Amino acid sequence: MIRSGWEAVIGLEIHVQLATASKLFTPAANRYGDPPNRNVDPVVLGMPGVLPVLNAKAVELAMRVGFALDCEVHKRSRFDRKHYFYADLTKGYQITQHLHPICTGGKVLATIDGEDRSFRLNRIHIEEDAGKTIHDGRRGISLVDYNRAGVPLIEVVSEPDMRSPEEAVAFMKALHQVVVATGSSHGDMEKGHFRCDANVSVRPVGQERLGTRTEMKNINSFRFVGRAITSEINRQIDLLEDGETVIQQTRLWDDDAGVSRAMRSKEEAHDYRYFPDPDLMVVEIDDATYEQVRASLPELPRARKQRFEEVLGLSSYDAALLTQSRARADYFERVVDQGIEAKVAANWISGELLGRLNKEDKDIEASPVPAHSMGELLRLLAQGQLSGKMAKQAFTAMIETGVTAADWLKANGGQITDSAAIGEIVDRILQAHPSQAAEFRGGKEQLLGFFVGQVMKETRGKANPQAVNAALRAALKGET
Amino acid sequence: MEFGRRTIADYLRAYDEGQVMAQSVAQTTLDHIASVDDRLGAWITLNTEQVLEDAAAIDKRRREGNPVGSLAGVPVGLKDMICTKGLRTTAASKMLTDFIPPYDATVTAKLRQADALILGKLNQDEFGFGSSNESSVFGPCRNPYDRKRVAGGSSGGSAAAIAAGHCPVTLGTDTGGSIRQPASLCGVFGIKPTYGRVSRYGVVSFASSLDQVGPLGRTVGDAARVLDVISGHDDKDSTSLQFDVPNFQAALGRGVDGLRVGVPKEYFQEGLAPAVEKHVRDALAFIEQSGATLVPISLDHTKYAVATYYVLATAEASSNLGRYDGVRYGHRTGTSVDSLEDLIARSRSEGFGDEVKRRIILGTYVLSSGYYDAYYLKAQKVRTLIKRDFEQAFSQCDIIAAPTSPVTAFPLGDHLDDPLKMYLMDILTIPASLAGLPCASQPCGFDSEGLPIGLQWIAPPLQEERIFQAAHFFESKTEHHLRDPQGETS
Numbered sequence: 021m022i023r024s025g026w027e028a029v030i031g032l033e034i035h036v037q038l039a040t041a042s043k044l045f046t047p048a049a050n051r052y053g054d055p056p057n058r059n060v061d062p063v064v065l066g067m068p069g070v071l072p073v074l075n076a077k078a079v080e081l082a083m084r085v086g087f088a089l090d091c092e093v094h095k096r097s098r099f100d101r102k103h104y105f106y107a108d109l110t111k112g113y114q115i116t117q118h119l120h121p122i123c124t125g126g127k128v129l130a131t132i133d134g135e136d137r138s139f140r141l142n143r144i145h146i147e148e149d150a151g152k153t154i155h156d157g158r159r160g161i162s163l164v165d166y167n168r169a170g171v172p173l174i175e176v177v178s179e180p181d182m183r184s185p186e187e188a189v190a191f192m193k194a195l196h197q198v199v200v201a202t203g204s205s206h207g208d209m210e211k212g213h214f215r216c217d218a219n220v221s222v223r224p225v226g227q228e229r230l231g232t233r234t235e236m237k238n239i240n241s242f243r244f245v246g247r248a249i250t251s252e253i254n255r256q257i258d259l260l261e262d263g264e265t266v267i268q269q270t271r272l273w274d275d276d277a278g279v280s281r282a283m284r285s286k287e288e289a290h291d292y293r294y295f296p297d298p299d300l301m302v303v304e305i306d307d308a309t310y311e312q313v314r315a316s317l318p319e320l321p322r323a324r325k326q327r328f329e330e331v332l333g334l335s336s337y338d339a340a341l342l343t344q345s346r347a348r349a350d351y352f353e354r355v356v357d358q359g360i361e362a363k364v365a366a367n368w369i370s371g372e373l374l375g376r377l378n379k380e381d382k383d384i385e386a387s388p389v390p391a392h393s394m395g396e397l398l399r400l401l402a403q404g405q406l407s408g409k410m411a412k413q414a415f416t417a418m419i420e421t422g423v424t425a426a427d428w429l430k431a432n433g434g435q436i437t438d439s440a441a442i443g444e445i446v447d448r449i450l451q452a453h454p455s456q457a458a459e460f461r462g463g464k465e466q467l468l469g470f471f472v473g474q475v476m477k478e479t480r481g482k483a484n485p486q487a488v489n490a491a492l493r494a495a496l497k498g499e500t
Numbered sequence: 501m502e503f504g505r506r507t508i509a510d511y512l513r514a515y516d517e518g519q520v521m522a523q524s525v526a527q528t529t530l531d532h533i534a535s536v537d538d539r540l541g542a543w544i545t546l547n548t549e550q551v552l553e554d555a556a557a558i559d560k561r562r563r564e565g566n567p568v569g570s571l572a573g574v575p576v577g578l579k580d581m582i583c584t585k586g587l588r589t590t591a592a593s594k595m596l597t598d599f600i601p602p603y604d605a606t607v608t609a610k611l612r613q614a615d616a617l618i619l620g621k622l623n624q625d626e627f628g629f630g631s632s633n634e635s636s637v638f639g640p641c642r643n644p645y646d647r648k649r650v651a652g653g654s655s656g657g658s659a660a661a662i663a664a665g666h667c668p669v670t671l672g673t674d675t676g677g678s679i680r681q682p683a684s685l686c687g688v689f690g691i692k693p694t695y696g697r698v699s700r701y702g703v704v705s706f707a708s709s710l711d712q713v714g715p716l717g718r719t720v721g722d723a724a725r726v727l728d729v730i731s732g733h734d735d736k737d738s739t740s741l742q743f744d745v746p747n748f749q750a751a752l753g754r755g756v757d758g759l760r761v762g763v764p765k766e767y768f769q770e771g772l773a774p775a776v777e778k779h780v781r782d783a784l785a786f787i788e789q790s791g792a793t794l795v796p797i798s799l800d801h802t803k804y805a806v807a808t809y810y811v812l813a814t815a816e817a818s819s820n821l822g823r824y825d826g827v828r829y830g831h832r833t834g835t836s837v838d839s840l841e842d843l844i845a846r847s848r849s850e851g852f853g854d855e856v857k858r859r860i861i862l863g864t865y866v867l868s869s870g871y872y873d874a875y876y877l878k879a880q881k882v883r884t885l886i887k888r889d890f891e892q893a894f895s896q897c898d899i900i901a902a903p904t905s906p907v908t909a910f911p912l913g914d915h916l917d918d919p920l921k922m923y924l925m926d927i928l929t930i931p932a933s934l935a936g937l938p939c940a941s942q943p944c945g946f947d948s949e950g951l952p953i954g955l956q957w958i959a960p961p962l963q964e965e966r967i968f969q970a971a972h973f974f975e976s977k978t979e980h981h982l983r984d985p986q987g988e989t990s
Contacts, residue, residue: 062603066823068596069583069605069702071737101819103867105844112822153840162840164827293867295876298708298816301738 022184022222028253029230030188031180031219034195035173036205037149037212038081044148044172045072045115052211056165064170066110071299074099078172079303081204082122082146083313085174088202088320089195091126091144095305099146102292107164108151116175118294121145122303128178129322130194131340132187139191140179149173168212174204180219180230185249192216192245197321201346215240218249221266222256231256232266236280239273248273252280324349332362341370347384348374351391358395360402368398372415389418397425404484405434437484439491442475445483446491449474460496468492505984508668508722511574515562522555522562522573526617529575533619533666540664541641542657544580546620547587558615569615571729576611577670579658580621581628582713583702584608587618591704592636593626595824595831595851605702606737607671607713607730614729622657622670624678626853627821628706630654631681631925632915635855640912643686644985645951649909652682658716659686663952663985669717669726673703675710676809677904677929680941683716684904684954687943687983689723689971690716694962695936696741698727699734707816708739710809710933719981720942720972724748727964743962751965752972757791759970762897766802767928773907779945779953780903787901787974795897799889804882805931806923811866811879812934818863824851858919887935894960899970903928904941904954928956938964942971943980952980 022028040050046063062070086093100118123144130137151169155162176195182188196214200207207214221233234256239248256266270289271280319327321343328339328349342352348369355365373394377387389397397418401411406429414428423431436442449471450457460467468489475488506514514520530546537543558572583589583601585608590596604612611618623641625633633641633656641656643649644664651660655672659682662670672679674692683690692714700711715726731745763784768777788794826832826847833846852860866875893900906928915922932939937958944955955974959966975981 062601065828067601067603067829068589068591068599068704068823069581069601069700070603071701071739073736073738103819103822105822105825105841107825107827107840107844110823110828112825113819291869293819293864293869293872295815295819295867295872299705299738 022253023257025225026222026253026257027225028183028185028249029180029221029223029233030182030184030249032178032182032188032191033217033219034176034192035149035215035217036085036176036199036207037214038078038172038174038204039206040075040077040081040172042075043170044075044078044146045170048170050171051167054167056163056167059167060169064110064166066112072115072297074300074303075172078146079122079305080309080313081172081202082144082174083305083310084202084317085176085199085204086123086126086144087314087317088198089123089126089128089141089144089176091123091141093123093310093314094120095307095310096120097122097146097303099297099300099303100294101297102294104290104292106150106153107162108153108166108169110151110166110169114148114150115297115300116147117145119296128191128194128198130187130190132190137187137190139181139187142177142179144174144176147173147175185246185253188218188249189242189246192242201318201321203318209241212240216245218245218252220249220252220256222253222260231260232268234266234268235270236273237270237283240275244273244275247278248280251278255280318346321346321349328352328362332356334362334366338366338370341374342366345384351384351387351394354391355395355398358392358399360395360398364398364402365394368394368415372412376419388422389415393418393424400425400429400434404437405429407435407482407484409481410435433482435484436479436482437487439487442483442487442491443495445475445478446471446488446495449478450495457496505665505718505982506668507719508571508574508725511668512572515573522558522617523552525573525575526551526555526619529617529619529667536664537666539642539647540644540660541639542623542651542661542664542666543577544590544592544621544623544636544638544657545588547584547618548620550587551617551619554612554615555617558617569613571611571725572615573617574669575617575619575667576726577619577622577658577661577667578608578611579624579655579670579672581624581673581704581706582608582621582671583704584618584621587621589621589704590637591627592624592638593851593853593856594637595848596704597637597831599830601702603702606699606734608702610730611671616729619667622655622661622672624657625654626856627704627817628654628673628675628678629817629855629859631677631922632910632912633657633682634912634916635853637853642912643909643951645687646909646949649911649951650685652685652905652909654678654682655690655716656682659683659688659690662686662688662716662718665984668719669715669722671713671726671730672716673706673711673713674933675706675712675813676933677926679714679716680904680929680939680954680956681925683941684943684956685909685952687946687952687954687980687985688716688718689720689940689942689975689981690714691723691727691940691964691967692933692938693727693731693964694741694938696739697731697745697938697962697964699732699737699740701734701736705816705820707813708820709816710813720968720975721749721752724752724968724972741962746965748964748968751968754969754973755791756787756970756973759792759899759966760795760897761787761792761970762795762797762893762900764797764799764802764893764900764902766799767902771906771924771927772903773947775947776903776906776908776953779947780901780955783944783955783974784901786977787970790973790977792970797893797896797900799886799893799931801882801885801889802931805886805934806927808879808882808886809926809930809934810862810923811875812883814859814863815866815876816863818860818867821852821856821860824848826851855919883934886931890932890935890937890958890960898959899963899966900958901970902956902958904956905929908947908949908951908953932958937961938967940967940971942975943983944974944978945980946983952983
């Protein structure tokens, strides 16, 4: 909660690494986790005379995000050079889109406390990532790894539409879902695929003029984004309440210490000396490619959730749970596609399967029961070959031993639904308990449960309860 | 045949007839250069070992009757802006004195493919910044016609090596006149093709929107042969053109009958040395008598070209040279540093010469926040106007002829204290560069001191053939290209 009397204004800039095979301007691999300086070549290293050649796949992935977020995706955009000196920047400039980004406008839709919210975007542009500098204070040296240098990024820039850390977190999560759902990014935050800078200012409630903002860099997890912004809001309110002023500056968030530190003030800000990169042509997307990329967009999580609710009749809770990842939703739909009733499929997946996977800390991709096996199990259940109880036993066996539902059925025998077979058993039970049978016929209806129990005991639970009921009533009535 | 007079055709004929072997040509040529070049300074690095191996391999293939490339065994030199795998490439700067590229420029690869003998790397102004070849960290390249005078620049070594007879052809680079001006001052032919005709990949960048590689040669035909080899689209250079490359040699011998030759009045104004004007006008008169029509034209914005060029070229240069920071390769300061910033600042301060620093400062200034619109953006607009001047002119003529340099070779040191005067040396070559047009210089006479004078040709985009056609005609009817400098450098 924000301290009473104050309002926070938050804008986010999120860097998303694109899931290309190669770098933005050269065929060197875009791959995380290799030994240092493995994925480099003369272009990555900024050697004399080498030139950038734009990776068309990166443009396509950026377009997909743009279409998904309802941006204006421009058929013409341009790359500029942004100049500054740093060891992990190999050319003395970063190639980015300053004046003519690929996307402008757009919005991120998020649900907060059950309420749908829309946050405006300013722009999305394509740029290259820098390498990583590691300072070894003990040895007094700095080491640079250029594996990340030149990796394609999009920077998604929001309008300052958020008013609380909770909104910022919701924005980030919703955006994350979209960049992953479109296949544009792997979205692995541990690997730095999704990194957030937050612009934060505060003002007394009712004041229109914006307060002085600070930019917090390097917030790399959902866990910390709320904490970092809260900490900055409180720092600024403290300053203002003490009669001091907020200085416009860039601050670096330190996850471990849980505090931010001033990095540089406005006076020390770089003059980036942007100008159009003369080594690259204007990016022109022809009409056919434009339409093709737009048409290839998958159904997005929010639309899918809505369809699950409205067309398949799922509860909002189940629909949300099943669209949390594309893999979950795909799994669910593959089960439903086998003719299984949606609600039944949803109950089994959200209850049995996800419950079990959660316990084992597994994603649905790693489920030991694939969608077609789940479908088979639920089909046998629907056909009455398995009772609900048996289906659960079968499911446990499927998870634990990898058997299929059909195998389990074969080994354990199916549910007895055949009325003749059940009739025989019922006759046997009635003969074995003549006095109870007489009492029942005399009007003691409660004894029905006793007889059902006896039949179940006899069949070790495999008799269909409805069929048993019907057979008992018929048998008892018939003798009346 | 005299050593320095051999054309490419002469070499190829000698090989075909079995008179010489490539290995002996390479050895003899290297020995000759080694014995005379300390008095000239045309070369920075000789490819001593590798070229002999390459030559032996070519000889072997010839001997065994296997196919060889179109320049097999022809000795060539490359300006030291052009990267050569395994052979140091310095851009004549302390910054890159020890830089050995792990890659070939595309033009280098194409010359290797054609089996040319790469003799070594030629002197130039540091990073191509200059018109006299005096800013090279390896010392100046002198003019073979008078060793007290400059060879011109920035591709001074590329022009002087030909004039001195070290080899028949070389590659230079031209940003604002760096092929044509030294060609003019040294009395050889040199052509800057249409921007995008030749790949820039692996050529040290000066100003990316202007830089272009081109051949220099003793004869027009030799340059055409080499341009045939190095032209064409390159997937590694996004600015290289997709157009098919004509056979430039086919343009030779077409004559000038009916050719409309535009003569821009702005190129014959004050500052032009009388001898230069006289010989250029004589050449034009001769061309007219030979069946061409002279068309007086006007290129109205010529007077803004130098200022426009020095805004745009320095802006791009200040950016392109940002990569030389002493971190990954190149000069790194030897003094102990207390921060990364300190390392970069010291390495750059030590590694760059004065002219480089001057241009980086100029370029940084014009791109600075608050000045960008007034300088860079305005210069881009003027560049468009200059381009339009040429478009209009080419509605009245097929090709433009003018002087290349307002003066003949000037004494070493003459302009060193006056950068502005040096910048004005490019006044007649810069406009065509800004317009991205193909343009060339060929010798058309000598002043009273025996110094060569250059005639400049400018053609519409992609019309290099017209230049080869006109220049070859003039060359075939005159003997200026046959004159040899007398001295100890050839």
